[in-house]
Amino acid sequence: MEEKRIGVYICWCGTNIANMVDVEALSKEMQSLPNVVISKDYKYMCSDPGQDIIVNDIKEYKLNRIVVAACSPRMHEITFRKALETAGLNPYMFEMANIREHASWVHTDRNETTGKARDLIAAAIARVQWHESLEKRIAGVNPATLIIGGGISGISAALEIANAGKQVYLIEKSGTLGGIAAGIDLTYPFLNSAKQMIDHKINTVMNHPMISVYLNAEVKPEFGKKIVGLVGNFETTIKSNGEETKLNFGNVIVATGLKPFDAQKVINYGYGKLPNVVTSVDFEKILKSGVIITRDGRVPKDIAIIHCVGSRNENYNAYCSRTCCMTALKYVNQIKSALPKTNIYDIYSDMRAFGKGSEELYSITSRKNMMFLTFDHKENLPQIKQASYEDPFNLLIEFKEKFSGESIEVPADMVILMVGMEAHDDAKQIAHDVGISLCGNRFFIERHPKLDPVATTTDGVYVVGTCQSPKDIPDSVSQARAAAARVLASILVGKVEVEVTTASVNEEVCCGCQTCISVCPYTAISYSVEDKVSKVNEILCKGCGTCSSACPTGAIRSKHFTDQQILSQIEGMMSASKSKKNLIEIEET
């Protein structure tokens, strides 16, 4: 066992950490810990000069283990590992103490925070003692890509990849491509026909040599899980129109799209009971049919549009669906051009006109002869009633107008409910199948809300379009193409680093009790009868470590998260806070 020489580096992160943590004092203090050769603090460790400090010290002081106390490892672990590599040290001889997200940013008392930071750093130092160098493993990337969902996002991504000459498997649950966008008549803000746009794309996809489309397709579960493998080498079996096909692919793009909010949930609006209350989805159909008439075949004299149906309301969905406002204005324009005499009442909460051409659309529409009314989207929503027989109109909407405070009634022959977007009911299942996670609103979580909105926490799986968050067509398309670019890039590189922190079996100790086998979600562990021991397939293993904690003999070690490492992390952590703690208890007793 070679001598352990640890270098400790504490980051100020400008003032982010230094304000709440006495960085200098800590770096002095850490100097005294066992095996710590050098301990420094610096304004920005992640900056190039910061990394250079580490690189040089490794060379100068022959350091073989590095601890950096800075931000979250989810942020910069990779950065510093690279630094270690450049210095010729194995990247896994590194441990990070998160004293920003978990200390300086979340606490208010400087002493306490410093104390906590001390514990965390001490823990990291104690842990890094037991780190071992792990060798990178490289796997090839299968150039094919699986795209789940044949909506506008899926199609766009498919074409992007296929046009680059790479195979695409496009699977669609329904019988046709195009998704929601195909059901739209005109698109806002420029009122172009969606049909022209989509049909063309669909045809290209259907006839594209590099795209194989599977309609009415579903993925068949294997070992309870539908898509097995990992970035670069996934595999699955899909069932399309009865026949099964086995697919191998390197990347997955999830473009499962959205589900319109079920307006029946809002009782006030009587959708489903009152025939002339229609959702935006229904109205698109009416528009496509070419003639705007009520269910009872009359030309509507008054049309009311109600916004935020199922959106921005705790009882339904708290979030904003982003597209409804502009769609409503689109309707106003379409109705006005079809039936100039018809009165239009736009009952909204806030007009959200972001994005190119939208504000313009709003101001143009607001000049039209129509009425904007506001309602409180949180409580006492409008009440839609059947009008009495003598009334010349069909429906009556009663509510308290927010701006004027007047309680008013709006006559209408037809009411259009602008329903919001929801995640699919089987979103959770899909997430499970491809191994990604859902946010509170059951949309898929991207890797980073700002810096990485396309990738997910599972390498090789990308989310695009409305399954990630409510979006309009341009946003969906650009996200889809961004994903395509990412996929092509990974194909171009041709190889991926495979999870190194896998589990491994110490066959000297393994007694073959086979407890571990059924534990593994990736079927990476198998029992070899001749050796009478379990063996781990390191390609399939994703390193969750559940097996090693299930192993009663301690034969399975999950690399980089060994018992030894974690236990000493705990001990290190406590030993730092012990002294303080005892003192307190003495005071008490």
Added chain:
Amino acid sequence: MSQRVNLDLKNELFLYGAKEWNQCFQCGNCTATCHTTENDFFFPRKTVRQVLMGLKKSLQTNIDPWLCTYCGDCSTTCPRDANPAEMMMSIRRYLISVYDWTGISKLFYKSKALEIAVIFLLAIAVMILYLFFTTFPSGDNSQWIGPDGGALINKIAPWKRIHFGDWIMAGILIFLIITNVFYMWYKIILEDKSIKIGFIDYFRPVSALPKLFNPEKKYARCDEKKLTVYWILHLFLALSYATLFTIIVFFLEWFQTDSVYPIFHPQRLLGYIATVGLFVGIIYFYTNRTIKNLENSKYSHFTDWTFLILLFLTTLTGILLHFFRIYGMPQLVYITYLIHLMVLVPMLMVEVPFSKWSHMIYRPFSLYFAHLKKMAIKKQKIISDEYSQQN
């Protein structure tokens, strides 16, 4: 009781001058900048909203437009150029037509032609009466000229006869005005079920009367410094107008004399000051409306012009008449007097009850009513507070 929205109201208001009605997105900027806004009066925003939503009832019982001084700050600061100030002006025109139970004013506002036609008809009617009741100074001039060189105007058009006509006209006008004001009171006070005003309450604001009857004062609060000039001139004009009106309607005998008094005689002096007041006012407002330098003169409804023009002509003929008289030119006196009446009468008959002029009555009364309302609201507050304190 919930009111039904109505898209047509704003289209109707279009005829009264409102244009950019659909621009407003209720940011409330106007209310923020408005100097007249008080706790219980959120205007112009509230009023604009009523128009947009077509809440006829609320609008007709709304008093706010009358409290607006048209300083124009709201329009200059409106982010959507919805021009609330002009909206308020239009609503005032609308309200004038609402308060006018005869419905004539509505017709006038809606059709230029009709108004002009009526004006001409009245003019002709006046001419006929005039020709019938007066005598043309024919033959020897000397018999038409008095000892001190002035034309014997009472020989041409005896003041008694004119005065008689005046009284008839005044009678009609006063009747119309009073009935309209009553209708206004009905709309603003009675139809507003939210407040209760006891008989005695009507006499409480007497203390505040001077304040009430000088709406002009409010201009002082506006940012636009020009407006101080504006309201001084407007006040001058208004007073001059009032003076001359009273003189000719009630003291014609004293005013229309054969003998020419020295220049500093109150009759002449008063006449001159008033005339100057009118003249300066007219010119000032005319130029304003043409060069549109002030917010409140940017937009002119044709009724604004008719009033100005008629007033101008009246004044002009008045002046000529005066000089022809004192310099003893009976024939010219005869003719100018005729023209003078032919302009004056239609002006009064059309403008006073049915159009622009009537704001001279409604403004003060609105302030009075507003004061009553405020008091009533305060009273209710006190009561409700006590109530809530009790339990």
Added chain:
Amino acid sequence: MEKKENGQKPKLKLAVYWGAACGGCCVSVLDVHESLFAVTEKADFVFWPIALDIKYNDIKAMPDGYIDVTLFNGAVRNSENEYMAKLLRDKTKILVAYGSCAHMGGIPGLANFFNKDEIFNRVYLTSETTFNPEQTMPQTEYEVTEGKLHIPVFFDDVKPLNHVVCVDYYLPGCPPKTERLVEVFMAIATGAQLPSKNSVIGARDKAQCDECDRKKTENKKINKILRPFEIVDDGETCFLEQGIICMGPATRSGCGNRCIKGNAPCRGCYGPPPDITDPGAKMMSALGTMIDSNDPIAIKEIVEDIADPAGTFYRFSLPGSILRRKIL
């Protein structure tokens, strides 16, 4: 037998001592049967309370490191055990913690669920069979005509040997399998290469299952935890798969599956395989994974079937485990 040639080689000096023990370990030493001759040929017993009459002072008189090998069995329960442990440590070259009690505390270690007072109270006052009207309690000092009597101090908790002295080797088992003892002894006697200090000898690194010839599959799903008497064991399926808690997977082999061959689940007297500090914790972890439910309530119910987890998973290892005693 070729050892005979080097007759001049001095005989090993052998000592066996018992702390808090049942005596089974000593008996297991006696169980060497014939091979006793092979032993005595190479060694003299210099100290063995149950077999020879030798006084503590004789040991005291010995020079340090005089004894070659001491087999210390039993846990450390009182001052006398501790004193002797320290004394023997000084006098011995190779101190072997012999048997589960010395290794990890063993059965006596279960006393760590109580403290001295509770135990005395139970033993001298409240137990059903006690008749103690004067409520006499053991005293550490007692005056008699001959003089002052000293009785060892009873500690609050039981300690394994390595909590009071430095131990060279551990020879686990309750009792250790005699064959193992002989092997170890012979190894020492013949001066064969011994494993690194502080390690377990006389047992294999692999766990029980490796030797266990019951049928084991990956299908270790437990819907109900049973105790051996609750089912008829088919004698061939893995106990765990039958829902019986068997410490086998977390226990070194070397005993030759004594219990399992006797159709009783392993209780873990041989202690954990290398790299494991706490067999009980490991076994809990493993067993937890086997529970076949994702519903908290159902899981609770299944867990409730384990009447006494601590006693089950730490039957032989409580004092040597992470939480070495109950917090009172």
Added chain:
Amino acid sequence: MQFQPVIVSFLCNWCSYTGADLAGTSRMKYASNIRIIRVMCSGRIEPTFVLTAFKEGADGVLICGCHPGDCHYHEGNYKCLRRFHLLQKYIQQMGIHPDRLRLEWISASEGKQFVELADEITETISKLGPARINKYMEVAKY
């Protein structure tokens, strides 16, 4: 100076640790008693860790994983759940108050929930007072 408990918490990398990070990036504030140790999955957490934490002087131990069904590794959190109940029973037998060991689900988006949890737990354990387990456990090292 009143008693400041030390609470060792094991967070899974994908949900809970990210959630805790979110709390940080959104500058929410909570009691500084939580000491976070990152593991890839709550399924990796074994009794040994928890017991060691107690032995080393932790006044409480918090385990956080993804919500049931959301586990990044599909089932790990269930494994954790099962072990947890067994462990709960054991530590109670060893005289440790059940409230000192907690298992909670925190998703990547639940920074706020994590903050509330941290404060709530700190309060609970402060009420319980110091665990003093390490006192009992001290033994001479030979």
